[in-house]
Amino acid sequence: MPFARLASVTTPTCHIGLGLAAVGRPGYINLGRDHDLGENRSVEALRTRTHELLDAAYAQGVRYFDAARSYGRSEEFLAGWLQNRPDVDDVVIGSKWGYTYTADWSADAERHEVKDHSLAAYERQRAETDTLLGDRLDLYQIHSVTPQSPALTDKELHARLAEAAARGITVGFSTSGPAQADAIRTALAVTVDGEPLFRTVQSTYNALETSAGPALAEAHDAGLTVIVKEGMANGRLAGPGAPEALRTVAEETGLGCDAVALAVVLRQPWAGVVLSGAATSTQLASNLHAAAVDLTDDQLSRLAALVEEPRAYWERRGQLPWH
Template sequence: MPFARLATATTPTCHIGLGLAAIGRPGYINLGRDHDLGEDRSVEALRGRTHELLDAAYAQGVRYFDAARSYGRSEEFLADWLNGHPEADDVVVGSKWGYTYAAGWSTDAERHEVKDHSLAAYERQRAESHALLGDRLDLYQIHSVTPESPALTDKELHVRLAEAAERGLTVGFSTSGPAQADAIRAALAVTVDGEPLFRTVQSTYNALETSAGPALAEAHEAGLTVIVKEGMANGRLAAPNAPEALRAVAEAAGVGPDAVALAVVLRQPWAGVVLSGAATATQLASNLHAAAVDLTDDQVSRLTALAEEPGVYWERRGQLPWH
């Protein structure tokens, strides 16, 4: 298991990874990207920004980088960086298949991603990921599994994924939507020849959306590595959008609201890797302060009260504009 390298890391940021959703394409739903990235969203501009961010992450001890076929050119940018940094052989690389990027490098496309969890989509995107990342790809995840996803019942797909696992690729899945807990539990029941298929799960969990917590604890107990995404709720928990309770705790701790938001996730005993979705090196440095935040019971109680009903949270997320 490549994640054993994270478990034995000695840096204080060993449990924080870097997700490339916000930096690998010109349009995304994170709040504040207009300020973060400015007007130049050309391929070369974002390639340069991605490389600067990866440089900063690696220098500060981050060792897990997370991409996806649908994150624009994130795999390409990451592959370029890896090829130029042979010393970074301790990096663990994850990517995802199941969505195709469809925006044509535009911020105002009608559709930015097209979902397809079929066997044919897996084979096509696996070949695309391999062409870019080769043997550097450690973890391949089904992107955004929901309870009705055919990826949970397609036996031929399961066999192909198991074959990839036998060749050394770690197989996982990610979840999205108000029924994340149901999707996680359904995926835990997927087996091939009596053996569990999945070794990792990546889910949304943050101070506003905590509904997947019990199921993620079950996944951890079953031996899966849990990766947490969207710990800052696509910017809703970062300054200047953070709720008053979060800003007050952050002021008392002497850090930014983003660090407190990620600290809430890091304190969960089942959280193996918590992703920073930073778009700039400054944001990343602020995010990494989360490892040093020690929340009191009273502060935790105040932050727990921020949780929304899953349906409300995901409806609001679905209304965030691509920009």
């Protein structure tokens, strides 16, 4: 598996990855986006910003970069950076298929992405990803699987994914929604010729939404690499808008709310890679401080009180506007 390469990386930040959802397109649901990106969200402006973030992340020890077909031009930006940095040969590159970006580079589009987990969608998007990332792609994930996703029962799709795995691509899946645990356990049971199909899982887990934790522990024990997304709850755990308990603990540590929030995730024994969704280099530097946060039992107990009921959490997330 490509993530085995991270075992040889000795920097404290090797288990923090950079996700490109926030910078691959002009509109997204993260809070504070107007301040983060400003008014200039042209293709070239976000290409430059993405390359600067990738440079900064790599210089500080980050070795996993995560894109998706639905993240606007994230694959294109990442591919361009890789071409400009021929010295970078020790990174792990992941992307996702299953959503199509439909906003046409508008932050005000009525619909930003369309979900389709069919075999036809996979074949189309796999070809698109291959055109951009080619043999630099290490991991291809089904984007936002739910327990009802046809991708979990489509045997023909499973066979095609197994063919990709036989050619060297690691096959994984991501999850979203209040039933993440059910989706993870269903996916763990998917096999092709008696062998497990999926080798990685990427799920939402943060100080507010911990319901996937037990299932992610099971996935880890089954040999999957666990990638954690939305550790900042789409900005709800950052800055002055963060819950009081988190702000208090952050003050005690002398670091930012974001670093503390990500540290809560990093300390989970099953967490292989925790994604930063930084949109600025300053945010990235602050996020990476998570590797140095040492939380006491008392602080962890106070933060544990922040957990929300899963359906309430996902309902609120669904109401976040695209900025």
